Amino acid sequence: MQRLVVGVSGASGIILAHHLIKYVCDKGFMVDLVMTPQALYTARYELCEDISTAKRFIATFAPSIQQNIHLHGIHDVGSHIASGSHLTYGMVVIPCSMATVAAIAVGLGDNCLRRAADVTLKEKRPLVLVPREAPLSELHLENLHKLARLGATIVPPLPAWYTRPQTIQDIEFFIVGKVLDALKIEHNLYPRWKAEDTAKELACH
Numbered sequence: 001m002q003r004l005v006v007g008v009s010g011a012s013g014i015i016l017a018h019h020l021i022k023y024v025c026d027k028g029f030m031v032d033l034v035m036t037p038q039a040l041y042t043a044r045y046e047l048c049e050d051i052s053t054a055k056r057f058i059a060t061f062a063p064s065i066q067q068n069i070h071l072h073g074i075h076d077v078g079s080h081i082a083s084g085s086h087l088t089y090g091m092v093v094i095p096c097s098m099a100t101v102a103a104i105a106v107g108l109g110d111n112c113l114r115r116a117a118d119v120t121l122k123e124k125r126p127l128v129l130v131p132r133e134a135p136l137s138e139l140h141l142e143n144l145h146k147l148a149r150l151g152a153t154i155v156p157p158l159p160a161w162y163t164r165p166q167t168i169q170d171i172e173f174f175i176v177g178k179v180l181d182a183l184k185i186e187h188n189l190y191p192r193w194k195a196e197d198t199a200k201e202l203a204c205h
């Protein structure tokens with residue numbers, strides 16, 4: 001069974017982590033999950049007040065999904081994902097706060113999420129970051145630029161209007177679909193651009 005490390009930090013957009021975990025577990029991946037304390041704070045605010053611990057976050061998934069999630073403690077820098085010898089498909093940090101972006105950019109492996117990202121980079125496995133902040137300062141952009149140069153893929157949580165989203169969930173699925181594209185994992189989360197169909201449709205108006 002392939003393993004994907006999913007780090008969840010305290011930026012807005014925890015629902016994106018929820019959709020991603022559900023989708024990849026449904027596809028048969030094992031998720032190595034690590035959440036920062038601030039992610040739980042944001043989860044309580046954005047998802048449900050009962051989510052006071054990572055275990056409670058996991059409890060929001062169906063049992064068939066829960067059995068594919070392996071939780072790692074944020075302070076456990078000795079867990080498997082803190083070692084390159086633990087083979088994984090790669091890692092996604094979703095959503096990724098600017099604090100976590102900065103820490104990864106300087107190789108600060110002082111918690112399990114940051115150490116796992118550092119390991120993913122050193123092992124040259126896919127590292128996908130979903131940084132959410134607006135506006136982005138020069139410092140944020142410098143850190144993201146540095147990480148992109150080091151091999152990370154930066155997927156900002158932005159909609160595409162050409163998909164004509166009707167609901168917020170359409171937009172969320174598009175963003176998660178882009179993350180899966182970056183990982184080369186097949187999905188049907190958003191309609192792909194078909195230039196010919198669109199040209200025909202526009203000709204009708």
Ligand SMILES: Cc1cc2nc3c(=O)[nH]c(=O)nc-3n(C[C@H](O)[C@H](O)[C@H](O)COP(=O)(O)O)c2cc1C
Pocket residue numbers: 008009010011012036037038039041042045096097098099100132133
């Ligand atoms: C409700 C809420 C939303 C937040 N949204 C963001 C955000 O979108 N981007 C960001 O960089 N920080 C955001 N923050 C601030 C981070 O949570 C804060 O910088 C924290 O130290 C990040 O820690 P972590 O990266 O270890 O999770 C938010 C905080 C709260 C309470």
